[in-house]
């Protein structure tokens with residue numbers, strides 16, 4: 001049994017080579033990914049498979065590094081949103097099956113060339129893919145059937161699946177690896193009845209498909225919050241994204257997880273602002289008293305959203321919250337350090353280990369997912385593992 005109380009090396013404790021100090025970086029802690037994976041796995045029976053969701057560059061971090069770590073640790077399956085994301089994983093050397101959640105008609109070549117497994121969600125895409133397989137003389141190609149149980153985003157309607165499965169049963173070109181659906185509000189206490197009904201609909205649809213196919217593909221419908229809240233819905237496989245990166249809907253549960261991505265920056269310059277002077281574009285902040293400001297080399301082009309302006313958002317400097325002064329610029333932001341002991345060159349924590357992304361997200365009515373995935377490619381990703389840094393530009 002894995003020791004789940006293992007100490008996660010917080011990036012702060014890691015000895016840092018000089019050369020990476022002094023700029024904006026996103027630190028990706030592979031020890032934290034490993035810990036989160038084993039923690040989530042400890043919640044499910046050992047015979048249930050684990051699909052790691054690594055779409056959107058592993059929620060804004062580094063999909064290749066994360067997937068390689070998870071493959072080594074025993075993830076059974078990977079999921080990406082788009083085909084090109086699957087191609088990146090294959091180039092990185094990922095061998096495990098990769099589900100493409102949202103394949104498009106234009107992407108079939110990438111799917112085949114990289115041995116990716118498409119989710120089929122409409123008759124149109126099913127027929128087009130079948131045609132593609134015929135042209136290329138492929139057989140038993142693994143596909144997944146997506147059932148719409150209420151999200152109304154992608155998926156076959158429960159009423160059409162008998163017909164669809166009957167057609168697939170006759171086609172030797174493809175074989176269904178799994179049947180899945182996506183829950184609408186699995187983290188929401190007020191939607192428990194709705195969620196239970198989705199799970200029932202899904203199970204029923206699965207049975208209809210089994211019967212028509214004459215074999216039993218894997219069933220899966222839980223995302224991170226459902227893994228925790230709906231044990232009855234784990235079926236043959238669970239899918240987890242946000243939990244692997246250290247967050248759930250539940251602050252108590254978050255204590256068992258470790259944030260994987262930590263966004264850090266540095267103080268470039270300090271200014272003493274006199275009463276009546278302003279800071280930043282459009283005089284977004286006007287000092288009512290003498291104020292000390294710190295300028296940071298991070299702005300909305302890096303993913304530090306403009307919505308954080310005028311005191312809504314903050315960063316952590318020497319253990320204290322420094323609120324945003326005025327408007328966030330494209331490449332910089334100024335924060336209030338009037339009451340904070342600090343100097344130019346000091347490290348600044350934006351979110352991650354020691355500064356939960358979900359708290360900062362809540363300050364502007366969004367969710368951790370959006371903050372994490374919004375960190376732009378300009379921000380250097382640094383992978384931390386066992387006190388060794390590797391570099392990615």
Ligand SMILES: *Cc1c(COP(=O)(O)O)cnc(C)c1O
Pocket residue numbers: 053055101181182222223224225239240241242243
């Ligand atoms: C993104 C996604 C997930 C992962 O959800 P988390 O809440 O991040 O665990 C699972 N399934 C589907 C279909 C998704 O699109």
